[in-house]
Amino acid sequence: MLRVQLRTLLCALALVPLAACGDGKEGASFSINSSDSDGNASGASIDGTGEATIDTPFFKGKVTLPKLKLNADNFDMNGVHLYPGSTISGMNVDVKDRPGTGNDGRVRVTFASPAAPATVRDWFKRKLNAAGFKLSDKGNGLTGTTDENKPFTLELTPDGANKSNGVILIE
Numbered sequence: 001m002l003r004v005q006l007r008t009l010l011c012a013l014a015l016v017p018l019a020a021c022g023d024g025k026e027g028a029s030f031s032i033n034s035s036d037s038d039g040n041a042s043g044a045s046i047d048g049t050g051e052a053t054i055d056t057p058f059f060k061g062k063v064t065l066p067k068l069k070l071n072a073d074n075f076d077m078n079g080v081h082l083y084p085g086s087t088i089s090g091m092n093v094d095v096k097d098r099p100g101t102g103n104d105g106r107v108r109v110t111f112a113s114p115a116a117p118a119t120v121r122d123w124f125k126r127k128l129n130a131a132g133f134k135l136s137d138k139g140n141g142l143t144g145t146t147d148e149n150k151p152f153t154l155e156l157t158p159d160g161a162n163k164s165n166g167v168i169l170i171e
Helices: 006-014 117-130
Strands: 029-035 041-046 051-055 060-064 087-096 104-113 134-138 141-145 151-158 164-170
Touching (some): 117 134, 117 141, 117 164
Antiparallel strands (some): 051 060
16 A cells, blocks of 8 residues: 655654754755545645645634655655655645545655756655565656556656656656
8 A cells, every 4th residue: 555654744843943053054845735526625725935825714814833854754655765865855745535535635745855867766766665666767767557456657867966856646
């Protein structure tokens, strides 16, 4: 079963006031958006500067919090974390509760890795295949399905010598 650690994200959001900040660099950006079968939408987000926004039918507000820094260990897909030394720059979770759609939603994670795209791709392919994903190479990335047969894409682009930027999309 695919278990993207949303619990980690929610705990991180709750503990944001305790996070370290002050290095002058932007932190990670997060958003969680949901809608129910009646079309009611709710959402919460933290941008890279620490501004948090909550928008629900019952409460709306903004607050500035310390910047949140997350690394490879703060994300988990069936026991597979991001490539060692990676940092998360953004995570978006969209959840929809529509009749007849089952688990309808999408997770998008953006990250930076301290290795060339081919190295990161091969590492992910080995680890995710062992976790039940069915994947094939697609350029510098991967495409296929999760162990729950949901579409999975990993896109990697070079970022200088021996660095890469990546996007994981699970639908």
